[in-house]
Amino acid sequence: MRGRSFACLLVLLCISPMAFANSDYNMRKGVTDISHSVYELHMTIFLICCVIGLVVFSIMFWALIRHRKSKGAVAAQFHESTKVEIIWTAIPFIILILMAIPATKTLIAMEDTSKADITIKVTGSQWKWHYEYLGHDVDFFSVMSTPMSQINNEESKSETYLLDVDNRLVIPTHKKVRFLMTSDDVIHSWWVPDFAVKKDANPGFINEAWTNVNEEGIYRGQCAELCGKDHGFMPVVVEAISPEAFDTWLEEQKRAKEVAAQEAEALLSQTLSKAELMSEGESVYMAYCAACHQPTGMGLPGVFPGLVNNEVVKGDLSKHIDILLNGRPGTAMQAFAKQLSVKQIAAVITYKRNSWGNDTGEVVQPNQVQAFIDNNKEE
Secondary structure (H helix, E strand, O other): OHHHHHHHHHHHHHHHHHHOOOOOOOOOOOOEHHHHHHHHHHHHHHHHHHHHHHHHHHHHHHHHHHOOHHHOOOOOOOOOOHHHHHHHHHHHHHHHHHHHHHHHHHHHHHHOOOOOOEEEEEEEEOOEEEEEEOOOOEEEEEOEOOOHHHHOOOOOOOOOOOOOEOOOEEEEOOOOEEEEEEEOOOOEEEEEHHHOEEEEEOEOOOEEEEEOEOOOEEEEEEEOOOOOOOHHHOEEEEEEEOHHHHHHHHHHHHHHHHHHHHHHHHHOOOOOOHHHHHHHHHHHHHHHOHHHHOOOOOOEOOOEOOOOOOOOOOOOHHHHHHHHHHOOOOOOOOOOOOOOOHHHHHHHHHHHOOOOOOOOOOOOOHHHHHHHHHHHHHO
């Protein structure tokens, strides 16, 4: 009977990796060769730990029962046994060596970023990601797209609550993609569990990582470093598509960039209505400004200034444009010159100067923003 019970325990122990393979409580197997290796390493170490635990506790309980005082057992008196010392030192040493070999191979493979097919620079900032496809003249910002109405519990939350963005990072499958990680402000961490990639983005430094995705699909992650007030609003969304579709996507992005430049040029000769600018400005504000200054414009006292009756918002227009374009050194106010178009800058300034009771009546046109930029270049 004892033998049968022991055999059942061994069977349960051996099938545990399969039983937990798809469990929500276990590590994901992922969609890359590296993530598979990490998963198998994890399960191997887990199995070794289970075996060690089973052996140790079996011996311990056997000894407690077999040599209990009620059976008249008398404790043996011995110490300084060289043989015992060697055995209980050698066995853990051998186990650690056996564990270290596959772990070292996996770690070396994870750090090998050579022979990449494409390189993407990933820059973290509070609280968004900037992706730049080096050598392809394609770059964009990726900002969380979960509406404030869901965050404020004004409507039901979607399945991708806090895990969706306006612009996904697109990469090809079956190609080695190298990531260069850095930051504009504080330490962030770019993490996608399905890729087994988690790398810190440090200001002033470049860290490297890589992936080679085997399956097409959309994969989600988050910033895994506590990077400030809205750390929880900094998701990562990667879309893996076929190499052919990726080449097409790259060309579309390049054409879209050219079209956007042409439209921006055409805007400089147009006069946009206040209603159009206010509508566009509200969308920009909610996506880029509301996290700090709040949807109500009240800000966070002592941390982020309110915009209601703010001296900059209601004051000199040139100073307002300058702060939006170039930020304010030494504060959390970022420079938006590379993040927003002149139309978006004009729209969000118009929105701020005519919302929350500010009511300046001023309408800022894209050509005014462009004129400010041109004048600063000349200086």
